[in-house]
Amino acid sequence: MVTIRLSRKLFVVLAAVAALIVSGSLLAAWNTTGSGNGFAKAGTASALTIGDASASTSADLYPGATGAVKLKVTNSNSFPVRITSVTKQVGGTITSDKGAACNASTGVTFTDQTGLALDVAAGATSTFTLSGAVSMSNASDNTCQGAIFTIPVDVTGASN
Amino acid sequence: MRRRLLPLLLAAAAVAFPGGAAAAWALHGSGSGAAKAKTLGSGNAPSGSVSGHKVIVTWTASSYTNGGTAAGYIINRYNATTGVVQTIGSACTGTIAALTCTENGVPAGSWQYTVTPATANWRGPESVKSAVVVV
Numbered sequence: 001m002v003t004i005r006l007s008r009k010l011f012v013v014l015a016a017v018a019a020l021i022v023s024g025s026l027l028a029a030w031n032t033t034g035s036g037n038g039f040a041k042a043g044t045a046s047a048l049t050i051g052d053a054s055a056s057t058s059a060d061l062y063p064g065a066t067g068a069v070k071l072k073v074t075n076s077n078s079f080p081v082r083i084t085s086v087t088k089q090v091g092g093t094i095t096s097d098k099g100a101a102c103n104a105s106t107g108v109t110f111t112d113q114t115g116l117a118l119d120v121a122a123g124a125t126s127t128f129t130l131s132g133a134v135s136m137s138n139a140s141d142n143t144c145q146g147a148i149f150t151i152p153v154d155v156t157g158a159s160n
Numbered sequence: 161m162r163r164r165l166l167p168l169l170l171a172a173a174a175v176a177f178p179g180g181a182a183a184a185w186a187l188h189g190s191g192s193g194a195a196k197a198k199t200l201g202s203g204n205a206p207s208g209s210v211s212g213h214k215v216i217v218t219w220t221a222s223s224y225t226n227g228g229t230a231a232g233y234i235i236n237r238y239n240a241t242t243g244v245v246q247t248i249g250s251a252c253t254g255t256i257a258a259l260t261c262t263e264n265g266v267p268a269g270s271w272q273y274t275v276t277p278a279t280a281n282w283r284g285p286e287s288v289k290s291a292v293v294v295v
Contacts, residue, residue, distance in 0.1 A: 154189070
């Protein structure tokens, strides 16, 4: 009698776990990566979208100085997200809107940002300021004055 | 039966879900951040004070957009009659961090000075010429 009752319990537990695995609702919560645009779908998460933040920049860089990076993030998911790191894309090149002479020697360096807590609400777009994230060396070309720099980055976060 | 199966079940769950039950969605994205550079403002017209063949040139600081001042200044001397730039004396050559310099051994003549803000490779617009300095 006791043996039969325990087997039923185990069967129920195992069946529940199996159902969650098959539905994808549990496994999907552990691993999802990607870049660019995506769309929401039951049991999946969309990648964060990084938009053009150039309009919100404030001129603060000059040779020998540090400055801020503006980052515009759209979270198309139905849950809030916390961004924890922003790193320069491997092999990515920082460019400007001033053309070849400046691009050949922007003097701009991005410092990877970790330990962040940048929150984006569900379905929202937020623009963040990463203070001190860039610096400009004395190598910056004269034509870089007034330039807007484009800094290729990867962002990492998690549902919050 | 119970003692055998429960540990097995827990072990299977640990393998299937190593992040634990409280794990969150891991999310990534790629794109671009943006930053902007200042612009170096124009030089301010200097003044010259003559003492024999020595001219003391002074000027005021030039600013960037959004504040801050240039790291240094480049001084030029022009022939006031022809407008041709001259080779300036050693004490006023190169980039000068101060707001004054003294040019020694200035030849007799009529001269005008200008100031160009300079920070590393950056140059601001040259100032208008100073009043004529007669040596």
